[in-house]
Amino acid sequence: MFDITPGRTLVEVRNLKMHFPIHAGVFRQRVGEVKAVDGISFDIYEGETLGLVGESGCGKSTAGRAILRLYDITDGAVKIDGIDISSQPQPDLRKMRPTMQMVFQDPQASLNPRMKVRDIIGEPLEEHTSMGKPERREKVLELMDAVGLNRDFANRYPHEFSGGQRQRIGIARALALNPKFIVCDEPIAALDVSIQAQVVNLLEDLQAEFGLTYLFISHDLSMVRHIADRVAVMYLGRIVEIADRETLYSAPKHPYTQALLSAVPEPDPWIEEKVERIILQGDVPSPSNPPHGCNFCTRCPQVMDICRSEEPPEVEITPGHRTACHLYSNS
Amino acid sequence: MTNPVDTPELPDGAIGVLATKPRNQWLDVWDQFKTHKGAMAGLIFFVFIVAAVYLGPFLWTLDPGYIDIRSRNQGPSWAHPFGADQLGRDILARMLAGGRVSISVGLTAMGLSLVVGTFIGVIAGYWKRLDGLLMRLTDLFLALPLLPLLLVIIMLFRDPLRAVLGLEAGIFTLIVFVIGITSWMQTARIVRGDVLALKEREYVLAARSIGTPSRRVVSRHILPNILSPIMVSATLGIATAIITESSLSFLGLGFPPDYPTWGRLLFDAKDMIQQYPERVVWPGLAISLTVLAVNYIGDGLRDALDPRIRGR
Amino acid sequence: MLNYTIRRLLLAIPTLLFISLVIFLLLDLAPGDPMSSIPLTVPDEVKQRMREALGLGEPVYVRYFQWLKQFFIVEPQVAWDHWFGTDFSEGKQRVISFQNRAPVMDTVMERVPQTLWVVGLSYVFATLIAVPIGIYSAYKQYSWFDQIGTFISMIGFSIPTFFSGVLLIVVFSVILGWFPSIYDTTHRVTDWDSFVYQARQMAMPVFVLTLYNAAQVSRFMRASTLDNLNQDYVRTARAKGMSERVVVLLHVVRNSLIPVVTVIALGVPTIFGGAIITEQVFQVNGLGQLLIIAIYASDAPMVQTVTFIFAVLIVLFNLVADILYGVLDPRIRYD
Amino acid sequence: MADGAAPVLHVRDLKTVFKTRSGAVHAVNSVSFSLAPGELLGVVGESGSGKSVTMMSLIGLVPSPPAVVTGTSVDFGGMDLLTASEAKLRAIRGARIGFVFQDPMTSLNPVFTVGFQLMEPLRKHMGLSKPQARKRAAELLDLVGIPDAHRRLKDYPHQFSGGMRQRVMIAMALACDPEVLIADEPTTALDVTIQAQIIELMHELRAKLGMAVIWITHDLGVIAGIADRVLVMYGGQIVEHAPVRELFKNPQHPYTRALLKTVPSVRGEREPRLSTIEGQPPILTAQPTICPFADRCPTRFNRCLTENPQRYYAGDGHDVACFWDFETGTPRHV
Amino acid sequence: ERGADGHVNVIYWQAASTMNPYLSGGTKELEAASLVLEPLARYDEGGNMVPFLAESVPTVENGGVSADLTTITWKLKEGLLWSDGTPLTSADVAFTWEYCTAEGGGCSQSEKYNDVVSVDTPDDLTVVVTFGVPKPFPYGPFVGAQAPIIQKAQFADCVGEAMASCTDENFAPIGTGPFKVDEFKTNDVASMSANPNYRDPAKPAFATLTLKGGGDAAAAGRSVLETGEFDYAWNLQLAPDVLAAMEAAGKGQVVSSFGTLVERIMVNMTDPSASLGDERATAAHPHPFLSDIAVRKALSMAIDRELLVEIGYGAAGRATCNVLPAPAIYASTANDACLVQDIEGAKALLDEAGWVPGADGIREKDGVRISVLYQTSTNAVRQDFQAIIKQWWNEIGVEVELRNIDASVFFGGDAGSPDTFQKFFADLEMYANNFDGTDPEAYMANWECSQAPRPETQWQGNNMPRFCSEEYDALVAEMAKTGDINERARLAKAMNDMLMQEYVIIPLVDRGRVSAHSNTLGGVVLNTWDSELWNAADWYRMDM
């Protein structure tokens, strides 16, 4: 789709950092930190889906949670709908919660096994609205309709559902307060292929219906290609490349993005045959001790001397397509 | 895609999809529990004992303190089915009264230790800032040599408390308090561990992302989900409390001699084990079987609450 | 690991100091009077003089600091002197019991052998018996062996030791006459006969305690083994063609032992204090009996010291348990 | 696909039932297939379709009880594995049939060094002495691309990253030069970049060692890139079996067809909307007497609800368990 | 022949904590020490004084006691040796006095040396004890198990404050007794062997002796009577039928003997109500109803003492109506009527005195209800007694509230605790008491007016009933001046009778001692006036 007209900026993330302290030594002093998210910046426009991809442990979930202020962030600013939430105390944030919601990775783990579906979906209503009981019940049933759950299931417990159904419950809960912005943290990773499509379609339908804005976190590049309007690629706590979907998938610039895309297997033996794989060597370094210079320098097939000493700046290659790599910096 | 000739409706239950009958989780637990023979036997026995000691006195109305000097040291008879003791008091009535005390001590001490343990465990697990402090406190209590301290505390407060609360209530409160206050640490540790794990569960995160305040996160999402370890702790707590109470009585530091409990009855009778073995055997069996029953219940509960075993 | 140990040791110091203070204050508050066991025929003035001779007239904090000094400075010096023949402790006041005016530590050391013999041995037996039983029970879950093992271990920790102990004495000492009912602490093992006697006099208390401890350890071992039997690496071992023996006895047991070993280590301090009742029943006159007599006699220095030693042991073995955990489980390396 | 050669493994009519407290689970129902020497057989199917249980039943690795494995035969090099004694099976496991499991995090024993675990099958099956075994273990680690192999033998599994652990698992499976390697979702838990590394490694090793491989996965992309032949499983049954290109070009089972459509691609056309398979996989509380896919099938008709289809011929080396013939758009006449 | 009979095993279920009787006043320590340390003279089983280290017992008649009753001169036997072979001299005797009366030592027997102004040693064998006041009964110092002679050479550095630090000496005192300590484990066991220098070369018959402590009375009894592991067990306070059954096992026999220990109920003659504040339980306020003798007498009459004996003590007890039941010459027979329970009589007495049953059956007069608080120490037998006596008293219309207090508090001298037996913040209290030796003078002086515990004396004193009678005080004074034994007996009996007939003390049971020895142990003579082990030198092994 080339006809994206960037709407209003709904979410603005600037230099967001989330460091988890590491304690060690005789007195448990702070000896370092896990730099799970180390200075990321991007905008999300109203009504769009921003895909966030990257390998396991690169800080995607942390970023998602930090944006919703589920963590007390280390540094940086997050504005949602124009309101800076980066330093508000938790009680004040409570009022903001209805605008921003989250859908979680593990549909089993994200539902309290001791609560009925009705109560799970009704919880946000109970917390934030003054609806009476019957009203609330009606609303819950409406939500269940919206996500395609049979109303009869309202009195069941989560373990009585299949994975896809559970994820629907989670989505219904996120929708309850008519949010503008939803962070979907790998909502389909734990599901079977045949079920994944159901959930993705549902998310798309809901977006169209309610005008939602998604941050869609995933490591499944093909699914992100399907659902996202723009895609950001993370590596070791940083965003290495961000662009609209078509640009990113057809002309990735950053060596990591290139490698990542090339590694995705293709469910088509004929294409598969022709794929030129860039096989990365080694593993992702530990975020508590990232390499000097460019984070990717330890595995980069096109590494240069400068990469080992200097952090690459972010450059805008074409409008909306930015990458942080020395290959493109000043040359 | 070509349309098939016809698309018949699926007959009901042709292929099991998902059990459609909504089931309460506790019913599942109960179903699983029922398959554990030992636990069922234990439960039946425990219910029987509890019913006997609490309801028994309505049926067997003899006063456990009434002295019928003519029938002293008598063996079992219609008037005294379990015989009479050295003052001619009815042993059945004393067993019932003693059981009431022993089991009440077990239940309340367990309750107390559970409340304290859960409270401390939840606070320490959920609020990181208090964790260090509370865990130090727990370690401290764990490092206290309990039996000696128990003995000292009982010696210390027995009489002051008795003065305030009256004879029976005073000593009862003290013993319950002492047992409860010295046995909460395991529960606290288990609970803390579970809370730490639960806190990272996505549904807790979900609740926080909704904006549920901590208080309600704890009461709605954390507490119900640590119920299983707490319940297992509870059964074991009853068992240890009953044993501790009888040990205290055995060391002569529990309830006073004129206040029957199973431990006390056993202690009083142990010298006569050869002359009147039944007097030792009754309280001994009562303690052992009750504790056995409760332990079996705990074992069964542990199995029943273990989702790996329960299966869905 | 070293850092961790040092940190734990450092943390133990305030904990133990606090515990010692708590115990001291409790004992001071305790209403008992060391003179209450003196016959009524001894007049009050005499009792008052005796009390003063015990130093009971001093204020609490003075006595506490005195105790601290005696326990932490003088007693170690005495031990040092004893081993190296020096005389640092010459003329210094040690912790003295109210009952017999003898140094508390001497009495404690005198009691250690029989406690170790009886309670320690039973603990060793219990572990040796319980671990295989636990493994086998888990391996054959719900088999006859498991059911019976479960039943026996349930019985083991359901029957209070004072009940089983008295029963054993009546059956085996009185009726059958197989074992002595009173433990002879002066007995020395010098030859086979004296060894047999020692074995006989230990038989009943060791049995009672072994049953109790084995019951607990075997439950732990069973649970832990069950946990591990379902692990993926067990399947891997089987897939490698390892025999069942190797799979269970090597792969599973090694992992299952990790939590159990720490449980066992945590139980060691109870060797020294927890067998109070059993010692009482069989007149083993070990540390437990020492403590209980001291409590009855309101012998504050003795109670204080013995209790505190227990506290030290508990703290120490907690640390040992945690370190063992780290040593046994390569995944866990503190800091 | 090495057609003419005699298969190394021939499975006929394998059934596995789990007798659990909450009822029986018929996890594998009449599965038959064969494996030719040197070929890579891909097995796909959604979670719970019985892929793992099938492969583990072959060699007696399912826990029994609760599992009961029956069948006509499992022929491996002239021996029937179903009736073979446990001792014989043990001699085959790890030696002639190697296994790689899905989760590299939990499949290695955390308390033994990697070296020890690697040396175990070497010493048992090949009778190597300790130094010999150590040497060979180091070679194996080297083979699977772990640098500094000798030193790393002394490390514990937790000191390895996920991808390296999976390599260790592969090295372990390859230790005794097996004729068959069964890899149960060896890359599912890994990142795509690591997955690419492992697949690359697999290609190399197969070229070098020439063993037959059964590769279980639910990622059609992986299958497309690696397999010679594919089995599609659903509800404990094999619903379709074909050479890999044939399958992708000409899927004959409605399930396979639907599956291929639900998967988006990074390179091909971007579908505006994903197609889905509505409904849930079946719960196998009994031997299915009707087609297990019937309730989700867009082309079902009366017969599907009365009979469980057998595998019908659908082309060269291609068979399918379905009554509907997509070629003709009519029910199959059999 | 010395040492010919091998080994003897003695069990004391309360273990001795030290071997030095001057450090601990406990019976168990005294008795353990009596195997090693000896006094100049002791009491035999009949309560008669017999010389041990002394040649003879000095009296006024034989000139050993001065006519003014202020000095007593002891002559030591010749050739006495300590177990280490050194001779025993009068210096050791004098040292013993110095040792026990030194400042800061806290000697538990210092009362034995009351009024002693000097102990002179004119020669090695003569000891002259001088008192500051006339002592009609000058046999306190150096007599009985409480005041044995210790060796000066051994204890010279252990005087006063140093007393406590002499652990080695305290645990293994050198003595003149039949045994010497080989090893002493505190609160556990003492191993002894025959004293090679014992004055009678043929004794003791046993070469070694083990004195084991610990456990309980039942275990001790069992080990002698049933399993035969031990030869002698001390103080078997067990239910009569239990003892009888144990004895039936045929391994040993039970022996018993009576002394002066009387279980009694003290009647509070003062008002203990809390509302009186500082004057609570002092002579300022007489008791509202117990000051009526009819009530006190009725309480006594309602008790069936024989039954109490049967329940609580069996062979180790006998009903008594005297607070001074022995020795025989002091025992009064004037009050024996109380041996028979008389409930009806008690009721009649109360009716007559105007105490009539109220609506709830509790007797009252002028709005005062007879409702008593009856306290004692925590102890199984005492609680049985409480329970059954309560029932009897209820029968005669007396309301009874029971209370038991931990012995360490009840008998502990803490002036801050409201629960001591001396404060007596109750109407009635029950405990047992006796006196050392055979002379009741000090004992009977307990009930002088001045002995009443009260705030001014920090609640010290032994006159628990706060009984106060000039007549009684006069008798006490007279006894202090009287030397003649018969006259003393008359006075003591008079005092006893006065207390009994005033019913300020309600005696219940004369508690004897019950011990057991195996059938093969010969020579056991149970002695309640001194250590039970007083004649261990004479014990021997009998062939069966």
Ligand SMILES: Nc1ncnc2c1ncn2[C@@H]1O[C@H](COP(=O)(O)OP(=O)(O)OP(=O)(O)O)[C@@H](O)[C@H]1O
């Ligand atoms: N609470 C925490 N304390 C310390 N470190 C943390 C914490 N949460 C996450 N991390 C670390 O931060 C890094 C990023 O974690 P994060 O969960 O954000 O990764 P992710 O990209 O979501 O990975 P995945 O795809 O596996 O979900 C990891 O190295 C992780 O170990």
Ligand SMILES: Nc1ncnc2c1ncn2[C@@H]1O[C@H](COP(=O)(O)OP(=O)(O)OP(=O)(O)O)[C@@H](O)[C@H]1O
């Ligand atoms: N030990 C067991 N007891 C009972 N049922 C079992 C057991 N193991 C497997 N099953 C059942 O057997 C069926 C097939 O399981 P299997 O593990 O073979 O599926 P799979 O195709 O490998 O799935 P996945 O892709 O999730 O690995 C499932 O329904 C599962 O619930």
Ligand SMILES: [Mg+2]
């Ligand atoms: Mg994540």
Ligand SMILES: [Mg+2]
């Ligand atoms: Mg599988």
